[in-house]
Amino acid sequence: xxxxxIIKEYxxxxxxxxxxxxxxxxxxxxxxxxxxxxxxxxEYKDKSIDIVVGIESRGFIFAAALALKLNKGMVMVRKQGxxxxxxxxxxxxxxxxxxxxxxxxxxxxxxxxxLIVDDLIATGGTAKAAAELIEALGGEVAGFAFVVExxxxxxxxxxxxxxxxxxxxx
Amino acid sequence: xxxxxIIKEYxxxxxxxxxxxxxxxxxxxxxxxxxxxxxxxxEYKDKSIDIVVGIESRGFIFAAALALKLNKGMVMVRKQGxxxxxxxxxxxxxxxxxxxxxxxxxxxxxxxxxLIVDDLIATGGTAKAAAELIEALGGEVAGFAFVVExxxxxxxxxxxxxxxxxxxxx
Numbered sequence: 402x403x404x405x406x407i408i409k410e411y412x413x414x415x416x417x418x419x420x421x422x423x424x425x426x427x428x429x430x431x432x433x434x435x436x437x438x439x440x441x442x443x444e445y446k447d448k449s450i451d452i453v454v455g456i457e458s459r460g461f462i463f464a465a466a467l468a469l470k471l472n473k474g475m476v477m478v479r480k481q482g483x484x485x486x487x488x489x490x491x492x493x494x495x496x497x498x499x500x501x502x503x504x505x506x507x508x509x510x511x512x513x514x515x516l517i518v519d520d521l522i523a524t525g526g527t528a529k530a531a532a533e534l535i536e537a538l539g540g541e542v543a544g545f546a547f548v549v550e551x552x553x554x555x556x557x558x559x560x561x562x563x564x565x566x567x568x569x570x571x
Numbered sequence: 572x573x574x575x576x577i578i579k580e581y582x583x584x585x586x587x588x589x590x591x592x593x594x595x596x597x598x599x600x601x602x603x604x605x606x607x608x609x610x611x612x613x614e615y616k617d618k619s620i621d622i623v624v625g626i627e628s629r630g631f632i633f634a635a636a637l638a639l640k641l642n643k644g645m646v647m648v649r650k651q652g653x654x655x656x657x658x659x660x661x662x663x664x665x666x667x668x669x670x671x672x673x674x675x676x677x678x679x680x681x682x683x684x685x686l687i688v689d690d691l692i693a694t695g696g697t698a699k700a701a702a703e704l705i706e707a708l709g710g711e712v713a714g715f716a717f718v719v720e721x722x723x724x725x726x727x728x729x730x731x732x733x734x735x736x737x738x739x740x741x
Contacts, residue, residue: 406710409655411656412654415655418594420657423655423656425647425654425678427637428635428645428647429622429644429678430644431639431642431644434638434639434644434645435642437637438622440641445716452599455632458599458627458628458631458649459647461629461632462625462631462647463631463635465598465633465636466635466638467603468598468601469636469640470609471598471608471640472601474598474600474604475598475599475600475604475632476595476598476599477598477629477632478672479628482585483585484595485579485581485584485585505595508599
């Protein structure tokens with residue numbers, strides 16, 4: 402399936418100089434949406450996974466659908482201040498600025514094997530922060546799944562220690 | 572299944588005076604997560620639905636999982652400035668302040684029957700704004716699905732014209 406023909410491009414969004422890849426049309430069509438989840442599932446169904454982590458906010462979409470298909474629970478990694486209770490946080494650089502991500506400390510148990518899901522990998526800062534949050538709680542990162550990889554930004558280089566699966570490369 | 576025993580309460584989050592209902596533990600356990608999606612599915616499987624709308628950002632989780640199960644596409648209603656291209660926007664009051672939600676105009680086609688999903692209904696402002704965005708594009712709201720309803724805040728009163736299904740009432 403040619404996902405590139407479905408993902409739309411928007412120049413100068415959300416800021417001048419950024420070429421935004423929009424996965425909205427891919428979600429709107431159940432055939433492409435299901436195809437993405439099926440490909441992720443095929444990639445990870447025989448791996449040992451205890452929990453699926455979704456990165457706010459489009460990562461939630463693919464993580465939730467994949468978690469149900471893998472028959473595993475889901476955990477949210479969210480932007481600062483969104484999660485109640487006892488949380489860990491990690492600051493990092495993103496494509497357009499910097500940010501802080503958080504996770505609830507009770508959500509990852511020691512030796513949990515964790516699959517991290519997001520819609521897109523750009524510089525890799527968000528993904529690496531998520532991995533560090535999980536590892537600091539004693540979890541093991543079993544792999545990453547991304548719909549879109551902006552390979553020019555070399556985010557993959559930040560995740561050299563991990564298994565990374567991405568469906569569409571630009 | 573007793574979801575109330577799984578949903579955690581946090582006083583004074585995110586602001587003083589707010590009792591936050593946290594659905595994170597419900598997601599983390601695949602049995603409760605699947606139960607919620609199965610209940611939503613049973614409620615709407617025989618209704619005429621063309622598309623499932625998820626409200627940013629926890630609504631994305633339940634909307635995505637339900638869309639796949641209903642075999643329908645998914646559309647995002649997002650906070651202002653997050654969606655590229657030609658969008659419609661609607662401002663409204665929320666539980667702690669006010670906000671603007673947006674939808675891509677091309678995402679709803681005339682006469683589309685739309686199921687709107689969010690994790691929680693409080694004052695109902697967000698849900699009503701989503702319905703108005705959809706109707707302004709010619710779509711029909713086939714119903715709402717919420718995990719949690721804060722009935723004291725009477726959000727349901729804002730949605731009197733619609734079918735509303737919620738799983739847990741406080």
